[in-house]
Amino acid sequence: MELSLNFEPVYQQHDLWMEIGRVELAMEQLDRRTEQERVVLRPRLESRRHRLLEQLQQLSA
Secondary structure, three states, X not given: OOOOOOOHHHHHHHHHHHHHHHHHHHHHHHHHOOHHHXXXXXXXXXXXXXXXXXXXXXXXX
């Protein structure tokens, strides 16, 4: 009897959670930036986080 496990979906979820954590950390540290940088970076980070969460949701489906 051969046991074959596919961990690919687990790795993908892990990678997505790690990236979401990085994006959220960057968002938390925006207060260290100038106002001009925050205006530019916040929408980009929010968009990236949204896309990552969508990808995670698709993997879970």
